[in-house]
Amino acid sequence: xxxxxxxxxxxxxxxxxxxxxxxxxxxxxxxxxxxxxxxxxxxxxxxxxxxxxxxxxxxxxxxxxxxxxxxxxxxxxxxxxxxxxxxxxxxxxxxxxxxxxxxxxxxxxxxxxxxxxxxxxxxxxxxxxxxxxxxxxxxxxxxxxxxxxxxxxxxxxxxxxxxxxxxxxxxxxxxxxxxxxxxxxxxxxxxxxxxxxxxxxxxxxxxxxxxxxxxxxxxxxxxxxxxxxxxxxxxxxxxxxxxxxxxxxxxxxxxxxxxxxxxxxxxxxxxxxxxxxxxxxxxxxxxxxxxxxxxxxxxxxxxxxxxxxxxxxxxxxxxxxxxxxxxxxxxxxxxxxxxxxxxxxxxxxxxxxxxxxxxxxxxxxxxxxxxxxxxxxxxxxxxxxxxxxxxxxxxxxxxxxxxxxxxxx
Amino acid sequence: xxxxxxxxxxxxxxxxxxxxxxxxxxxxxxxxxxxxxxxxxxxxxxxxxxxxxxxxxxxxxxxxxxxxxxxxxxxxxxxxxxxxxxxxxxxxxxxxxxxxxxxxxxxxxxxxxxxxxxxxxxxxxxxxxxxxxxxxxxxxxxxxxxxxxxxxxxxxxxxxxxxxxxxxxxxxxxxxxxxxxxxxxxxxxxxxxxxxxxxxxxxxxxxxxxxxxxxxxxxxxxxxxxxxxxxxxxxxxxxxxxxxxxxxxxxxxxxxxxxxxxx
Numbered sequence: 001x002x003x004x005x006x007x008x009x010x011x012x013x014x015x016x017x018x019x020x021x022x023x024x025x026x027x028x029x030x031x032x033x034x035x036x037x038x039x040x041x042x043x044x045x046x047x048x049x050x051x052x053x054x055x056x057x058x059x060x061x062x063x064x065x066x067x068x069x070x071x072x073x074x075x076x077x078x079x080x081x082x083x084x085x086x087x088x089x090x091x092x093x094x095x096x097x098x099x100x101x102x103x104x105x106x107x108x109x110x111x112x113x114x115x116x117x118x119x120x121x122x123x124x125x126x127x128x129x130x131x132x133x134x135x136x137x138x139x140x141x142x143x144x145x146x147x148x149x150x151x152x153x154x155x156x157x158x159x160x161x162x163x164x165x166x167x168x169x170x171x172x173x174x175x176x177x178x179x180x181x182x183x184x185x186x187x188x189x190x191x192x193x194x195x196x197x198x199x200x201x202x203x204x205x206x207x208x209x210x211x212x213x214x215x216x217x218x219x220x221x222x223x224x225x226x227x228x229x230x231x232x233x234x235x236x237x238x239x240x241x242x243x244x245x246x247x248x249x250x251x252x253x254x255x256x257x258x259x260x261x262x263x264x265x266x267x268x269x270x271x272x273x274x275x276x277x278x279x280x281x282x283x284x285x286x287x288x289x290x291x292x293x294x295x296x297x298x299x300x301x302x303x304x305x306x307x308x309x310x311x312x313x314x315x316x317x318x319x320x321x322x323x324x325x326x327x328x329x330x331x332x333x334x335x336x337x338x339x340x341x342x343x344x345x346x347x348x349x350x351x352x353x354x355x356x357x358x359x360x361x362x363x364x365x366x367x368x369x370x371x372x373x374x375x376x377x378x379x380x381x382x383x384x385x386x387x388x389x390x391x392x393x394x395x396x397x398x399x400x401x402x403x404x405x406x407x408x409x
Numbered sequence: 410x411x412x413x414x415x416x417x418x419x420x421x422x423x424x425x426x427x428x429x430x431x432x433x434x435x436x437x438x439x440x441x442x443x444x445x446x447x448x449x450x451x452x453x454x455x456x457x458x459x460x461x462x463x464x465x466x467x468x469x470x471x472x473x474x475x476x477x478x479x480x481x482x483x484x485x486x487x488x489x490x491x492x493x494x495x496x497x498x499x500x501x502x503x504x505x506x507x508x509x510x511x512x513x514x515x516x517x518x519x520x521x522x523x524x525x526x527x528x529x530x531x532x533x534x535x536x537x538x539x540x541x542x543x544x545x546x547x548x549x550x551x552x553x554x555x556x557x558x559x560x561x562x563x564x565x566x567x568x569x570x571x572x573x574x575x576x577x578x579x580x581x582x583x584x585x586x587x588x589x590x591x592x593x594x595x596x597x598x599x600x601x602x603x604x605x606x607x608x609x610x611x612x613x614x615x616x617x618x619x620x621x622x623x624x625x626x627x628x629x630x631x632x633x634x635x636x637x638x639x640x641x642x643x644x645x646x647x648x649x650x651x652x653x654x655x656x657x658x659x660x661x662x663x664x665x666x667x668x669x670x671x672x
Binding site for chain 2: 261264269270276282287288289290297301
């Protein structure tokens with residue numbers, strides 16, 4: 001059943017791993033006793049562990065291949081369970097309603113601490129959905145997304161500091177500022193693709209952060225801006241706890257709006273043009289799609305959501321400084337999109353919840369967070385490169401009065 | 410004869426020191442099927458790329474004349490998408506579909522330049538946008554029926570057979586409502602039966618009022634389809650005329666078969 005060739009391969013892999021990890025896992029220098037500990041048992045565990053894991057991985061891949069073969073022969077079987085649910089409105093609507101109700105009653109049953117964490121996670125859902133437009137749908141790899149987030153946050157902080165503008169006034173302004181900056185970034189990078197685009201956007205993200213860090217007169221430098229007011233509700237005074245619940249509901253509302261808008265955008269003329277742009281730029285232009293315009297719209301719409309969330313972030317933490325907007329933040333948002341499934345709204349929501357909530361609830365393992373993070377991404381890329389929930393292709397139904405026959409998709 | 414819809418005068422394209430196209434003239438009249446032939450590397454595809462704006466010509470003039478409105482446009486230096494908007498669409502030698510999009514969506518993309526809903530329309534889905542969207546779907550479906558792919562609307566484009574992919578590319582180009590259609594080797598790699606279907610399709614398209622310029626190596630197809638033929642070799646136009654004239658032209662025979670040693 002399992003080929004001997006693969007066993008041999010796994011054996012070689014285990015030896016190679018044992019060799020690679022030899023210096024850190026086997027040798028231990030004790031500086032006080034001035035002795036060297038040789039932990040040979042560790043070597044054995046690593047060799048054995050990597051042997052087993054590589055065999056399991058191979059078995060999984062083989063089974064997946066076989067399943068793919070069967071899928072070609074018989075089409076209906078292989079559609080994954082989740083996708084089937086997403087496609088069927090009769091499951092999808094009650095399910096989304098249940099999730100919505102759950103989200104609405106969440107603060108009543110959980111502590112302020114839990115609500116706060118959930119707010120953060122939902123903010124990343126919006127960020128992920130925003131970046132999804134740029135990376136997932138339009139296929140433009142943007143590594144500097146956090147810059148727009150920073151612009152939103154600083155718009156609120158600065159406009160409030162200098163002009164006393166309130167949260168609700170700044171919310172659209174922050175979004176528009178970020179969108180404007182998206183267009184500004186869009187222009188010079190229009191001709192770039194893939195790696196080059198990634199590098200330029202990465203640089204752009206760093207530029208914004210460095211400006212915020214060093215231009216003291218403008219942004220108060222690394223010390224940041226404190227005492228940013230929380231959002232108001234018709235001038236009502238709110239306790240700390242109810243303030244947090246309030247922000248939670250604002251974010252829930254924002255998530256709903258975002259899902260609605262992004263979904264409609266994806267299934268529109270514009271969304272199709274983005275998809276086509278991702279697939280083949282030259283064919284796209286030859287079909288009469290204005291590459292410049294389409295890309296700029298993608299950039300600015302993506303940035304728009306980041307600006308929104310930035311304003312909320314500033315209001316939630318009541319303090320902003322450049323340290324919140326490092327490259328790591330961009331990387332996390334990008335991981336959400338990639339892990340969740342490029343172009344898939346449900347996937348991105350799952351990705352955000354997993355990547356943000358898991359570290360919060362696994363505080364005990366926080367030292368290994370980055371390790372786990374990297375590990376998960378590698379494993380995902382090998383076994384499920386489309387993400388947790390890949391995008392459901394839309395099929396179109398035809399109305400009777402247009403074509404003579406009605407075809408069932 | 411009515412006025413030419415495409416007029417190319419002295420078109421030249423240099424790549425560094427190499428003249429890929431050297432002072433080529435060409436004209437197409439309404440309702441014509443014109444073929445552009447020549448040995449490999451003669452500059453035919455470069456010529457197409459210049460016409461459709463993918464390359465900017467070094468010298469010369471390309472003028473497109475809309476047969477209905479009579480509006481003349483100089484295409485030099487225009488962006489590819491603007492040229493498509495003017496009413497000239499193309500297919501590619503190495504098929505360039507959108508592989509993971511469905512057959513229907515591929516054609517719907519072609520409708521892009523004839524419709525206009527943007528962010529506002531997409532988000533609020535107002536009646537105008539909805540009507541437009543329905544129009545896009547209906548037109549696309551009709552086009553798919555024309556090219557014989559209406560039974561595979563939801564299939565991903567990459568899963569189609571080779572001949573079907575070529576036909577889909579033609580359908581996608583037709584969706585942009587061109588009056589002039591450029592086909593770059595539409596029959597390449599097709600089996601005889603597929604070629605036959607293609608010939609019928611091209612004839613039909615022509616009958617519906619689209620003029621066609623095609624590059625092709627299949628001489629049987631070229632000779633049976635075209636009204637006129639232009640021949641290129643080493644970037645220069647070496648002959649033009651009806652299929653009979655071209656067939657007996659010594660320069661063409663030389664280009665294809667080489668110099669006669671005995672002569």
